[in-house]
Amino acid sequence: MPETTPATPAFEFDRAVALTPHPEEAGRYDGELGDGWQIGGGVNGGLLLAFAARALALEAGPGHPHPLTVSGTYISASRPGPATVRTEIVRRGRSLATGSAVLSQGGTERLRVTAAFTDLAGLDGEVATTALPPALPAPEQCVGVEHAPRELLSQAALLERLDLRLDPATIGWALGRPSKEGRIQGWFRLADGRPADPLSLLLTADALPPVTFDLGRPGWAPTIELTVHLRALPADGWLRVSHATRNVAGGYFEEDCEIWDENGRLVAQSRQLAMVPRA
Incomplete structure (x- = not known):
């Protein structure tokens, strides 16, 4: 039978995390980091986490299709260009597969990941939470990325791939009037209409501007470590995303994120440690 060429994924995100198993090295996957996912010169940390998690999902197999927790140290x-992910699944159980991955470019290590995978559709449906989704104006009453400062857009090709609508109450920083409360929130979806899924939520967790903007500290904040917990399969539609920080010390800050779907379900939570932007 003639060989068939795999179909090109219809959505940009799926093309960005597309990987090919290496024919001779078990556990190795090769792909290309596209130049449309840059932020401040480097590829967005959430996209990198999804890239590595995609390789681990392929290695974990169909019985554990979704990331449950993914933790990456940067x-x-x-940079845009070829990239390799080497994976190791250390345990495959009935409900969880646990593994690690190293993303590298040209032999230089970029990201090291540990993760657990499961089938989120099979989780216990009971929910007991005191968390509440952020109160946001309707998406059409929020501020789209097209209104972002020109200097911000020039450094963030990533924003062209997002339909991001920020809460007007948390964008005083764009007008030179940061609230100093350490919070940025808004509506999120991918610009080409791709439905959200657990893999794309890894990108969503790192897609808003750094929360330090609201502290009056502009500039890009390099991520040191990012951990994302996936809590449920997201419903299709808009996501509500809230980022906040409570502690800036020693040149570093934490950024806590919650992601809620159209049904009001908390579908992902994350925390990252990042460097405070230089003055």
Whole structure:
């Protein structure tokens, strides 16, 4: 039978995390980091986490299709171009597969990941939470990325791939009037209409401007470590995303994120440690 060429994914995000198993090295996957996912010169940390998690999902197999928790330590800045992910699944159980991955470019390590995978559709449906989704104006009453400062857009090709509508109450920083409360929130979806899924939520967790903007500290904040917990399969539609920080110390800050779907379900939570932007 003649060989068939795999179909090109219809959505940009799926093309960005597309990987090919290496024919001779078990656990190795090769792909291309596109130049449309840059932020401040480097490839966005959430996209990198999804890239590595995609490789681990392929290695974990169909019985554990979704990331449950993914934790990444960023070693060096990733650039557009070829990239390799080497994976190791250390345990496959009935409900969880646990593994690690190293993303590298040209032999230079960029990101090291540990993760657990499961089938989110099979989780216990009971929910007991005191968390509440952020109160936001309707998407059409929020501020789209097209209104972002020109200097911000020039450094963030990533924003062209997002339909991001920020809460007017948390964008005083764009007008030179940061609230100093350490919070940025808004509506999120991918610009080409791709439905959200657990893999794309890894990108969503790192897609808003750094919360330090609201502290009057503009500039891009390099991520040191990012951990995302996936809590449920997201419903199709808009996501509500809230980022906040409570502690800036020693040149570093934490950024806590919650992601809620159209049904008011908390579908992902994350925390990252990042460097405070230089003055």
